[in-house]
Amino acid sequence: xxxxxxxxxxxxxxxxxxxxxxxxxxxxxxxxxxxxxxxxxxxxxxxxxxxxxxxxxxxxxxxxxxxxxxxxxxxxxxxxxxxxxxxxxxxxxxxxxxxxxxxxxxxxxxxxxxxxxxxxxxxxxxxxxxxxxxxxxxxxxxxxxxxxxxxxxxxxxxxxxxxxxxxxxxxxxxxxxxxxxxxxxxxxxxxxxxxxxxxxxxxxxxxxxxxxxxxxxxxxxxxxxxxxxxxxxxxxxxxxxxxxxxxxxxxxxxxxxxxxxxxxxxxxxxxxxxxxxxxxxxxxxxxxxxxxxxxxxxxxxxxxxxxxxxxxxxxxxxxxxxxxxxxxxxxxxxxxxxxxxxxxxxxxxxxxxxxxxxxxxxxxxxxxxxxxxxxxxxxxxxxxxxxxxxxxxxxxxxxxxxxxxxxxxxxxxxxxxxxxxxxxxxxxxxxxxxxxxxxxxxxxxxxxxxxxxxxxxxxxxxxxxxxxxxxxxxxxxxxxxxxxxxxxxxxxxxxxxxxxxxxxxxxxxxxxxxxxxxxxxxxxxxxxxxxxxxxxxxxxxxxxxxxxxxxxxxxxxxxxxxxxxxxxxxxxxxxxxxxxxxxxxxxxxxxxxxxxxxxxxxx
Ligand SMILES: [Zn+2]
Numbered sequence: 374x375x376x377x378x379x380x381x382x383x384x385x386x387x388x389x390x391x392x393x394x395x396x397x398x399x400x401x402x403x404x405x406x407x408x409x410x411x412x413x414x415x416x417x418x419x420x421x422x423x424x425x426x427x428x429x430x431x432x433x434x435x436x437x438x439x440x441x442x443x444x445x446x447x448x449x450x451x452x453x454x455x456x457x458x459x460x461x462x463x464x465x466x467x468x469x470x471x472x473x474x475x476x477x478x479x480x481x482x483x484x485x486x487x488x489x490x491x492x493x494x495x496x497x498x499x500x501x502x503x504x505x506x507x508x509x510x511x512x513x514x515x516x517x518x519x520x521x522x523x524x525x526x527x528x529x530x531x532x533x534x535x536x537x538x539x540x541x542x543x544x545x546x547x548x549x550x551x552x553x554x555x556x557x558x559x560x561x562x563x564x565x566x567x568x569x570x571x572x573x574x575x576x577x578x579x580x581x582x583x584x585x586x587x588x589x590x591x592x593x594x595x596x597x598x599x600x601x602x603x604x605x606x607x608x609x610x611x612x613x614x615x616x617x618x619x620x621x622x623x624x625x626x627x628x629x630x631x632x633x634x635x636x637x638x639x640x641x642x643x644x645x646x647x648x649x650x651x652x653x654x655x656x657x658x659x660x661x662x663x664x665x666x667x668x669x670x671x672x673x674x675x676x677x678x679x680x681x682x683x684x685x686x687x688x689x690x691x692x693x694x695x696x697x698x699x700x701x702x703x704x705x706x707x708x709x710x711x712x713x714x715x716x717x718x719x720x721x722x723x724x725x726x727x728x729x730x731x732x733x734x735x736x737x738x739x740x741x742x743x744x745x746x747x748x749x750x751x752x753x754x755x756x757x758x759x760x761x762x763x764x765x766x767x768x769x770x771x772x773x774x775x776x777x778x779x780x781x782x783x784x785x786x787x788x789x790x791x792x793x794x795x796x797x798x799x800x801x802x803x804x805x806x807x808x809x810x811x812x813x814x815x816x817x818x819x820x821x822x823x824x825x826x827x828x829x830x831x832x833x834x835x836x837x838x839x840x841x842x843x844x845x846x847x848x849x850x851x852x853x854x855x856x857x858x859x860x861x862x863x864x865x866x867x868x869x870x871x872x873x874x875x876x877x878x879x880x881x882x883x884x885x886x887x888x889x890x891x892x893x894x895x896x897x898x899x900x901x902x903x904x905x906x907x908x909x910x911x912x913x914x915x916x917x918x919x920x921x922x923x924x925x926x927x928x929x930x931x932x933x934x935x936x937x938x939x940x941x942x943x944x945x946x947x948x949x950x951x952x953x954x955x956x957x958x959x960x961x962x963x964x965x966x967x968x969x970x971x972x973x974x975x976x
Contacts, residue, residue: 406429406450406941407452409426409453409916410456411440412427412456413458416437416907417891424439425443428443433911434907437906459935461914461917462917463905464937466630466893466904467622468630468844469783470847472618472662473615474632474634474637476614476615476646477606477643479621480613480614481614482967484517484972486517486852491524491526502536502538502540502542510540510604512543514848515547515548518811520869533585540554540556543603549591549717550586573596591713601637607962613961614965614967624973625933628914631662631896633704651697658696658944659911661899672707685700685746701740702747703748704783712750712751714808723756757788757792782796786809804844804893811852813825817871822873825873825874826875827878832878842893844893856932863879863880863881913939
């Protein structure tokens, strides 16, 4: 009742504002397209100010403040949404997510993301096998941890075979190992005589027979190659799949993502799903992408060709016509310099590959010459220290030109403290992701709990004054859901609830959110146009299912959005806002696991 009288009083005041209120309360010259009132708006400006309402015009934030103040923007054409006291945050921006590849495969993949028991996961596998047509596969491609399961263990080859029978199946765990069932081994013609790429193996049982388990030790090529040999979706199915994947991201409040390319993902051919959406003006999120070379040893030529035929840095129109912008090169610049983050296997050392330094240097020089930003995948401190020697050298040889360009390291789980200052001196940044939330238990097993306390040292990166962005590295080495990642930044815990970080490496909720919004915007040179809800910024926001700032920390990983807005347009609605959600076409193909389970399992 009380809420109703308040609402009535509120509406009364709104209508009075619209039509000639008293002099000092003159309505605003301009009329807002949308206003959200009765909210807890986290503006995320320097002062971390909170507001009751927000007005949006032409895709930009027009005003935030008290309901009364913001109501001055109301006109007859203004859409007014009552948030019912819920919390609004700036749209989340995952600055390292394999979006275009994720979209390409989403409808073909059974997601174990968020599944709470192995029993349930195997049941889903069984059901999916029963509906999978001839010629197709059941596939689970990363994004889960055995420690998220109450059983706290991996599936066995027997369990996989029992669940899938004669339907070929492939189950990937991060870039560490995978399970092929017998039917899959047969289809791919793999047997005891098949040789594995160097640094990997096909596991054999005591009887000398293949178990179906593929082991990256640490070379994940054995895993990549199988993914690449699975039957692709059709062009139409890929577009539909991309739509549903981006909707899934909107479901968690993601309004921007920065694509880090990825193995087995050729530009421009494999980006067609997203390109089709962008050209049709149907992108429900903003996407900047970095280019990842596919040809080992020929990366330089690949970049030369891309630089000759593509332009970067046009973070153009605020409307979503082209929320799809080329940003630069990476996350791989040279395969020989790639240090895979497989904590179930020994750390790869750069010097085991004689050409890494020359390969990396010439590609970095090319980026500096062409003015292209670049990002570099680097997990271990030893790798980063050596790479910094090369980067400092190129900077010297280009008279400091490199340091005037945007560049960053990705991951940096075991970066050395002294190297933070070296990056700072070169105006570089770091993008961190929640990979430890999915592999932390194995990291501790191999490197010990002490080393895990500052892996990565996110707080120290911020204290060093470095630009830091946050994300997941989804969809394979972590789930794409941002909330387990924010949970990890704030609590230092894995999705299996193992505490990794010590107190000095835990972020406040405000700081974690800052990294996942404005911090990430730095990685696509958009820190001046988005990442907060200050006046003039992109009106990208999410209305949350619960109050991020006051709920028990445990509940943070289960948060989701109930209303997601990009450029002032509603791209997703749920619960009381479900009717506002733009309709999507039905999931295709008809056997798609997404049609039956969706993506991340929230319950
Ligand atoms: Zn990476």
